[in-house]
Amino acid sequence: MPTKPLVAPVRGFAVVEFEHRTLQLQKHMREQQVDAVFFTTEPEFRYFSGFKSQFWESPTRPWFLVVPAEGKPIAVVPEIGVSGFDQTWIEDVRSWPSPRPEDDGISLLATTLAEVSTRFRRVGAMLGPETHLRMPAQNFVALQQILMHHELVDVSSSVREIRSIKSQAEIEKVHFACGVAAAGFEYLRGHLSAGMTEREACKAMHLEMLRLGADNCPYLISSSGLGGYDNIIMGPTDRVLNDGDVLIIDTGTNFDGYFCDFDRNFGFGDVDSGTLRAYDAVYAATEAGLNIAAPGCTTGDVWQAMWTELEKGGALGNDVGRMGHGLGMQLTEWPSHVPNGDVELKAGMVLTLEPGMAFAPNKMMVHEDNIVITESGCELLHDRTWQTMPLI
Template sequence: MSHTLNTLIATMEAEHWDAILVTDPKHVYYITGFACDPHERFLGIVLAKGQEPVLIVPALDADKAAAISSITRIATHLDTDNPYDILKQQLPDTIKTFGLEKAHMTVQRYESLQAVVQAEQYADIGAVLQSLRVIKSEEEIERLQAAVDCIETVLDNVVRRVRIGMTEAEVVADLEYEMKKQGAEGPSFSTMVLAGDNSALPHGVPGQRVIQAGDLLLFDLGVYLNGYASDITRTFAVGEISDELKEIYNTVLAANEAAIAAVRPGITYASLDQTARQVITDKGYGPYFSHRLGHGLGIDVHEYPSIHDQNEALLEPGHVFTIEPGVYVQGKGGVRIEDDVVVTKEGVRVLTSYPKQLTIIG
């Protein structure tokens, strides 16, 4: 039985809960190794006192679940079934407290659940899952490294094909085609390629903007590979750029490198954000760094922790997150440089290795 499953069962017993239901497909994968997109269909892991764990899956996924899942007791439902009736069959007759993922529970699902379960109260298991996910195992770190290696190969291959006159959307299409060629399951978020003044939009949307000489060209992209995400940002110069844009680039690079150098167990996430932000502020660009320093990375591309100047949580070995300072000057351009890092006992391991010196393309 997996460590996560054992921890959930131990929590259920310690808190005197009668049962637990895990429904987020990513958590089902995390616990069982079985990956499934059930769409609107019901998917869940049921834990109940004194009973063997059971995985409930749509009937059309039964064979795959049986072949892959670490939970061997599997129940299925057809499209014509009420899956909550199937769920009730796996539960005690009387439930006082039922643990579930409140963040994944819509009102509609809750009403369907309560109609058959009629628990007296519901407890949130989100914090337990979060505490387990934040410490990555060596196997998880290697999967993250593979996802990083994949996206860096994608970026390197496509950057070589970028030319003046191409649109942002054309480059995005090439990147996502290359992701599939390199074996990725798909992008880990909406691929971002922003040229010129569009690069000053931290969450801009690629479109028909044509790449021109003198532009900054920002790439923010990642893939899912074997269920784990990568996330990298690099900013390039298209031909010769202004001295001001060069200064912005070097400022962001210095902030990125200062934050990475500061990573070690025992410091706060707040101090890490402040380290990078101070470098940017000292150069006069403080107001133009408008977002947090980074975010956790794992089976979700954005997960706990959030790296901002109010987070007093301490870094621990096994934490994996991004470091991505940026400066965005409207009407001129923006620079973001993002790396994926792991906290180690000694300090830091940087998963990303794509060069960060200012590179001219096009």
């Protein structure tokens, strides 16, 4: 069980935090000569406004947030959502009666953008890697046509740089989510048995994490197999866990809109020695990552430190494409630990270390832990995984 009681942090953020986030973005905007930025996706919308709603699950209505070069953001939203902004720091809320497919907020958005983008006539949006626009393609085309005398530019690199450095309040939320998941894994270790299915194991852990304080667990996957598993993104299935099997569970538990993301491995009965050696190798690789992750280090340095240990352990390869990533309002965020990665780590970054390797044909072993970069190194956001594979 965790060494300290799980105490949930205060929900939400102080207004000063939203002011700071907005001022950071506006500094980047001035440097790029961008008059206004508009957001369409929930993480960015919530990050700069504080508006948190489950209504994002519905694809029926678009939502827009406009950040001008000076002053507070402006919400351009369906009428059904206006009252929700009473709980935010946003004062200028403009609305239309959505759903209205013939003009679902596009003319109102265009008018708002034109109003605040008269100096450089440059409008920013999230157009880079790992982003998307949450609006129909034809609506985006219509917006471009209305703003044909404006230049549309990508601001995703600025936004991801700002979001990559977490405040203490953000870190506390991730820390709590991590503590809940770690306790869930420990609970499961004491309640697993041969004869259970993957799905039954995951449900038992899911219920325990909700009991411990998780708001939800939208990401909980598993895989299993004799002597290891051949994928880490499917399941859970109704496969029965038997002697010699290895089960991996990877979870992204959420608290107040912030995720954890890490996995644990469980062996059943008599697990072959090659699998146990692979477990030891990924454990050692995580240690190497923990030892090197610090301000000034790069994502490529972290990758290389972990890969060196995996090669020593007999790794045949790694087909995941990376060995960890940023973490926060989204299950995976920028940056990624990749070969020759050049993103410099900075204090306040929350990241995962996820060394993984193929150790035999169609057999994988993966560990994933969550860390925060400090002024002098890094700290785990949960109890360290078991040094040797637990055998059920």
